[in-house]
Amino acid sequence: MPAIYPDLRDKTVIVTGGASGIGAAIVEAFAAQGARVGVLDLDAEAGTALVDRLAGDGATAQFEPVDLRDIPALRAAIVAVRAALGPIGVLINNAARDDRHPTEEVEPDYFDERMATNFRHQFFASQAVLPDMVALGGGAVVSLSSIVPMVGMGGMPVYSAAKSAVVGLARSLARDYGRHNVRVNVIAPGWIMTERQKTLWLTPEADAMRAERQCLPRRLVPEDIARVAVFLASEDASGITGQTQVVDGGWL
Known part of the structure; x- marks a missing residue:
């Protein structure tokens, strides 16, 4: 059974990209802690369905398309x-x-759109909620990066650059807001088997490569990331800030 953190009960949490995949697992994990969860996502159908299901289970959640x-x-x-x-x-x-x-093949417009999709919103979402956390006497920002820039994976240079920027932003915010008891950390997932990943990229050859590179033989799933996100948001992680937690099954 996942750990329960009493300090998260009734705390208001926002999860971006929370309608599906890793985000939905994170939303469900915080709802299980008794937190009030705001779900932000472009996919109105999936987001509404998730929040309705959680409400049916007695959780407090709100979807904003x-x-x-x-x-x-x-x-x-x-x-x-x-x-x-x-x-x-x-x-x-x-x-x-x-x-x-x-x-x-990357043109300036595509570059800008990729950075907007993968990084820019992290800055502005953080900017928008940090005053709340200061007023509350503390809070936690957990941002998702990736092991992609750490392993030097090719074929997605702008994505890799954006995920590198996530770490730099987190370390800077951790320094600026630590005096307010606001902690800012990063999770760097390895290959997490969301439905999107299984549909687009999972082949027998790719899965064999994954199994060879990971220390752990099993496929990682969204819940593996969700449990770390909940821990980093909890007071059990009160001494951790400015750090990057790799969750990759030992790929690195």
């Missing part, structure tokens, strides 16, 4: 969650898309 590349819309969604659920004590910057793109 939003394109995170639209910063005014992102800010408005956070305002709506705050109005409904209270000041934000935890932010999980999860949303991203690992689309492949050869270097020679």
